[in-house]
Amino acid sequence: MTTSTTETATRRHLVTSHGADFFGQDRYPLPLVTGLADYVRSAVPYAQLAALAETLAVLKELDQALVDGGTEFPPAAAAVFADALLQVARLRTVKPKISAVARFLADAAARASADGESWEWRIEQGDVAGGEW
Numbered sequence: 001m002t003t004s005t006t007e008t009a010t011r012r013h014l015v016t017s018h019g020a021d022f023f024g025q026d027r028y029p030l031p032l033v034t035g036l037a038d039y040v041r042s043a044v045p046y047a048q049l050a051a052l053a054e055t056l057a058v059l060k061e062l063d064q065a066l067v068d069g070g071t072e073f074p075p076a077a078a079a080v081f082a083d084a085l086l087q088v089a090r091l092r093t094v095k096p097k098i099s100a101v102a103r104f105l106a107d108a109a110a111r112a113s114a115d116g117e118s119w120e121w122r123i124e125q126g127d128v129a130g131g132e133w
Helices: 003-008 030-034 038-045 046-060 075-090 096-115
Strands: 013-016 025-027 069-071 119-125
Touching: 003 096, 013 030, 013 046, 013 096, 025 030, 025 096, 030 046, 038 046, 038 075, 038 096, 046 075, 069 075, 075 096, 075 119, 096 119
Parallel strands: none
Antiparallel strands: 013 025, 013 119, 069 119
16 A cells, blocks of 8 residues: 555554553554544443543543643553453454554553553654554
8 A cells, every 4th residue: 555745744643651562652543542432431331431531531532632742641540541441352342453452552551550650642643653553
């Protein structure tokens, strides 16, 4: 698949800390990540949604939430979010691509929580390294 230079320059993706690559980062196309909020709402029991309210707001409005360069989730919030994302990844009704993104994000959130560090997100322009999702 070939893409023009202008198309590549306008692609935006989410970069998270505590990822699986050499630099400890993961990169995801923005549309895949913003769609996760609805999956989390349907997978997580209602009683647990209150703990995820802030994270879901960031996820749903990712373009606006990360305009100022990024955001950080404290270790406790990362642990709660990791658990919710694992629930999404395990649902049989979720498409494989969405399930994989949820699982990778859950792993990164769990690593940040286990290390007692903030889980960082930021948006970057350009192509997602490693090919297409």
